[in-house]
């Protein structure tokens with residue numbers, strides 16, 4: 342079996358959109374691909390993400406390094422010029438999970454709030470994720486993948502998370518939880534949504550009164 346370092350990823354523009362081309366002479370199976378990189382499973386608990394652009398590898402490894410020891414993030418094992426070896430996370434993503442089992446549990450709501458707070462503490466520029474990038478691992482523990490934009494994209498409130506939760510039918514469950522547990526943070530998010538330009542597709546956040554009344 343060839344070494345995973347023999348895997349390479351390049352990009353081309355097809356119809357105005359970036360598309361990745363994978364060259365994989367190894368036997369490691371590809372488990373996912375996005376716009377920035379392709380992911381290959383190396384063992385039961387390790388995978389490698391290979392990027393077309395070394396800068397993306399740098400930024401993803403930086404984010405994972407900063408998050409070292411935080412249980413919501415995959416462990417970082419090795420960084421190369423155009424790859425990052427990280428913990429392979431087993432389980433469905435939260436989007437698929439919620440499609441099967443509708444409704445956000447209290448534990449999930451609390452963990453989502455924990456994830457966002459960790460991103461703030463780590464001083465990520467993008468305090469955001471989406472349910473498709475959250476893996477429900479054993480024991481219902483949530484972990485977030487795809488951090489190549491964490492220090493490159495600026496977003497001070499988790500608008501993409503709101504959008505994905507709205508699509509998954511759970512936005513009010515989450516907002517209610519935050520309004521109860523951290524009313525100051527909820528007020529900040531509301532303010533950011535009201536101030537924000539170019540947020541036409543991001544749901545408006547109800548006043549805490551309305552939210553807490555509506556949900557009970």
Ligand SMILES: Nc1ncnc2c1ncn2[C@@H]1O[C@H](COP(=O)(O)OP(=O)(O)OP(=O)(O)O)[C@@H](O)[C@H]1O
Pocket residue numbers: 372373374375376377378379380388390415427428429430431474486487488489
């Ligand atoms: N640590 C991991 N454990 C298990 N699966 C993973 C892991 N990291 C990535 N994947 C899988 O590979 C896919 C692509 O990874 P990722 O989202 O990080 O790539 P990306 O190119 O940065 O994505 P985007 O197009 O959203 O920018 C994921 O959707 C997921 O299915």
Ligand SMILES: [Mg+2]
Pocket residue numbers: 375376474487
């Ligand atoms: Mg992705």
